[in-house]
Amino acid sequence: MRRQILAPRPGWQAQMESIGFHYHTIDGTYWDESRCYVFDEAEIDMLEATTAELHAMALVAARHVIRHRRFNEFAIPDDWVPAIEASWDAHRSNRPEGFTLFGRMDLSYDGHSPPKLLEYNADTPTACLEASVAQWHWLQALRPDADQFNSLHEKLVSAWRSLRTSSGETRLHFAAVADSAEDWGNVDYLRDTAIQAGWQTYSLPVERIGWNGRAFVDEFNVPIERLVKLYPWEWLVNEGFGPALLASPMRVVEPAWKMLLANKALLVVLWELYPGHPNLLPAYYDPEPLGSRYVQKPKLAREGANVTLVDGAAVVATDGDYGAEGYVYQAPARLPRFGTDHALVGSWIVGDAPAGIGIREDGSAITRNSSRFVPHYFE
Secondary structure, three states: OEEEEOOOOOOHHHHHHOOOOOOOOOOOOOEOOOEEEEEOHHHHHHHHHHHHHHHHHHHHHHHHHHHOOOHHHHOOOHHHHHHHHHHHHHHHOOOHHHOOOEEEEEEEOOOOOOOEEEEEEOOOOOOHHHHHHHHHHHHHHHOOOOEOOEOHHHHHHHHHHHHHHHHOOOEEEEEEOOOOHHHHHHHHHHHHHHHHOOOEEEEEEHHHOEEOOOOEEOOOOOEOOEEEEEOOHHHHOOOOOHHHHHHOOOEEEOOOOHHHHOOOHHHHHHHHHOOOOOOOOOEEOOOHHHOOEEEEEEOOOOOOOOOEEEEOOEEEEOOOOOOOOOEEEEOOOOOOEEOOEEEEEEEEEEOOEEEEEEEEEEOOOOOOOOOEEEOEEEO
16 A cells, blocks of 8 residues: 555546536635545455455444343434334345445545554435545556456446445435535436436435425425435434334434444444454543553544544544544554555445445644545555
């Protein structure tokens, strides 16, 4: 694993916009092709195998939480426990009610030591357009002789096709908050993969979804059979229409059981079940076992919000609105530094299979929403 400095392609902005990647420079540089990361084939094989193993372990942890009813540790409202259990049973029975599309694991990996799981973005992962189509177009333009760990697009289309066959449904509604260009870039891309799989699709802001007393409907009063949301479950269950979600026949992607994988309490349960595993970091609900060096993370935070790095008397923290749900404490795994930047590997899962990686860089040791996406290839 190494970083290579490059000259950005002339007119790359127009090329990215032609594939629907319009948010490449939101809040400054986001897509950054002034550098790339280069791996060898053995490193890619190892990242793929590690991702598959960690996902399988996460499923075991979810089953453990459900079997032992440890929902309070995950800040799950009591009313939602039956929905989680039912959707989990459906998933394990391969019924469409439990269908899961994708997720992204954030890994610390330096090319030498085993990758370490930092967290699992299993509910509303973003950067899928960048990791799939955008960096593939970049590869074809600059290094068509090389390869890339990237089967995201094909696997997404295949997953949608399988769901259409198994469910007998024909219609999907896609939703995100109205004013997020980045979220809509991801939603529009996911919608395109569903269209390629033969679905009839609609999109609308979350704020314009209605409830008619029997079903959730779109702005044209069309019932929403299955909602594909880029809107966190923990926000949904606390909305005024939360009780209606429990009564509604609407199915949701991601399903309710993914609340367990998307919660950082998962890190504590994983360490309990697999202590000493080379791809895990020690994690607890209390910092004491970790001594004077640890990372404090809210169970439900996103994009690096409210994270605190403690190294003795040295403390680095980010702002945010999370933490009321409680914290986990994880042993630190310093992200590898290249120049003045820290690199984070995001490893994708589609269904239950690894599907590729994307690299994000940040000048801070905490990867925030201001990080930059950097393409990769292997040889």
